[in-house]
Amino acid sequence: MAIDPTSPPTSPPRDTPRLSTRDKLILFVLCAANFMVALDFSVLNVALPVLGADLGMSQSALQWAVTAFALPSGGFLLLFGRIGDLYGRRKLFLTGLVLFAAASLLATFAWDPASFLTGRALQGLGAAVIVPSGMSLLTTTFAEGPARDRALGISGTLMSLGFTIGVVAGGVLTDALGWRSTMGLLALFALIVLPLAPGLLPESRTPDRPHLDVPGAITVTGGLLSLIYALTTAADHGFGRADVVVTLIAGIALLTAFAVVESRTDAPLVSLSMLRRRTVAWGNLGGLITFSMMSTVVFVLTLYLQEILHLSAWETGLVFGVQGIMAVIAGSLTPRVVSRLGARRTLVAGLTGQGAFMIALLFLNEHSWSVWLAAVAVSLASMPHVAAIISYGLTVTSGVPDEEQGLATGLVTSTQQVGITIGIPLLGVLATTSDDLLSGTRLVMGIDAAILLVGAALIALGLRTWRSAGSGAVEAEPVGSR
Incomplete structure (x- = not known):
């Protein structure tokens, strides 16, 4: 019988299931691919000035090193998610891996700006193929409940970790081996995953194949x-x-x-009835908020640490490196929290915790001890942030039939991409255009915290009529239902 998630569960949560060796290998392949794509979002950022000098790209043209990847990786997610549903997710996933590997090699050995940007655009297209097909393979391979909770927990952790490690790895690799090594690292990941995937991943698609x-x-x-x-x-x-x-x-x-x-x-392509589900609508709002606000913090803090505290790129990377460790810890704990509280409560708690730690960043100043405040606050904030990532994915995909999982995960990953993209132009610009970077940084942190806390309250109200099982599985009722 369904219970109200605002009350404690009346029975103890189910134990986290043991995965078979094959399940672990499938999870490794899918999570490694997700990690690879997340790494691509940030690994090149520190290397851009060196890259520009080497290839003869102007300062204004360097924006396209990021935009060329972001455009196809976000723009084609929903389309490829649906194509995977209709024509085969495994087939599409393997195609994406081949394309991503080839594109990464092209970017690694690029001889001029045009060849490099072509490689980046093809990387983005490969990512748009890999992410929704990989996520839908994960949600259809692992049954809804504790097994899927654990799988999505690991995937969400590695997604957050990949973005963070990219900041650190980009600086280390560029200083030690040059900017080309950042793209070579991505090619290496793809070439490791590609031989393992065909023999492990099951094929899945909708049974009736409607027209696209x-x-x-x-x-x-x-x-x-x-x-x-x-x-x-x-x-x-x-x-x-x-x-x-x-x-x-x-x-x-x-x-x-x-x-x-x-x-x-x-x-x-997207059923409007799905978009009217409470879980889909409010869950994706939670994902949009948590991704956009954390990407804003990473961007603004990077400027603050280097311009105000005069840290080097390597030292700045170390500050965010601690965040990666906390993300791993959060990823291992979140499935247990979800099993006790349900996905909705975990999502709201994650957004609230992330917002609370952002309040601490209002006390940043020009003194050297502020580096410790920044490191501790952003590292601790990564724990509720990862909890929000995992629980929003569970919220959106729970209760969705297998034949629509590619669409649901396409929405999840589209939210991720738009969230990472939207925060910096909407809030980061307040810091970069301010006469005083320190005051602009504090202003951004205050707005960031307010959006997280207000968003958490709205989502809690929007999902107040939810019904949840003890494992965190949800009934995805339409927004208009009661």
Whole structure:
């Protein structure tokens, strides 16, 4: 019988299941691929000045080293998630690995800006194939309940860890071996995973193979591409540029058209009934908040540590390295927390905890001891942050039938990409354009904390009629139901 998650469970939580050797190998392959993609989001950032000098790229052109990856990796997620549902997730996952490996090698041995940016764009396209197909393979391989909780817990931890380690590894590799080694590391990961995947991963797809919703695919992909371009460009140049304004308006218009198209087709790319589920709507909002606010903190603190406290890139990386250790600890503990509290309570608690530690960063100043305040606060904040990542993924995918798991995980990963992208232009620009970087940093931290705490309260209210099993599995009821 379903119980109210606002009350403690009446029976003890189920033990975390033991995974078979094959299950562990499948989990390793899928999580290694996720880790590889997360690493790609941050490993190149520290290397950009060296890369630009080597390839002859101007300061303004360096933005495209990031944008060329972000555009396809975010813009095509929903499309490839649905293609995997219809035509085979394993097949698509392997295709993505091959493409990512080839693209990483091209970026590693790039001879001019055009060849490098082509490699980065193809990396992004490969990531857009790997992430939703890999996540849906994970959620269909591991049954809903403790097994899936544990699998998503490990995956979410490695996702957060990959982003953090990328900051550290980028600095170390660039200083020791040059910028090309950052791209070579990604190629190495892909080439390790690729031979293992074919013999381990099961094929899965929907049984009836409905037609692909082409108008929906065009409008949602175009809308996401326009929106991500506008936000990534605004992060470097502000919202006043004509191309930013035009693509932002185009993105909103195309996503609005997508909603109209989906309401009128018999086989929609994204079922509007899914978007009306409480778990999907509020869960993705939680994911958007936790990713956007943490990416903002990492960006602004990097500027603060180097410009105000005068730390080197290597020392800055060490500050964030502690965050990775705390993320691993949080990843091992979160499935147990979910089994006791349920995914909804864990999500709300994670956002609240992350916001609370951001309040501590309001006390940053120009004195050297502030480096310890920054290191401790951001490291401790990573624990509730990882809890929020894991529980929002569980929230969105719980109760979704297997034939729609690619779509659900596509929404999860789209939220991740947009979240990482949106925070820096919306909040980070307040620090970079401020006359006083220290005051701008404090302002951003205050707004960051407020968004997290208000978001947690709204999500708690939005999911107040949820029903949860003791293991954290949920009933994904429509938003309009009671």
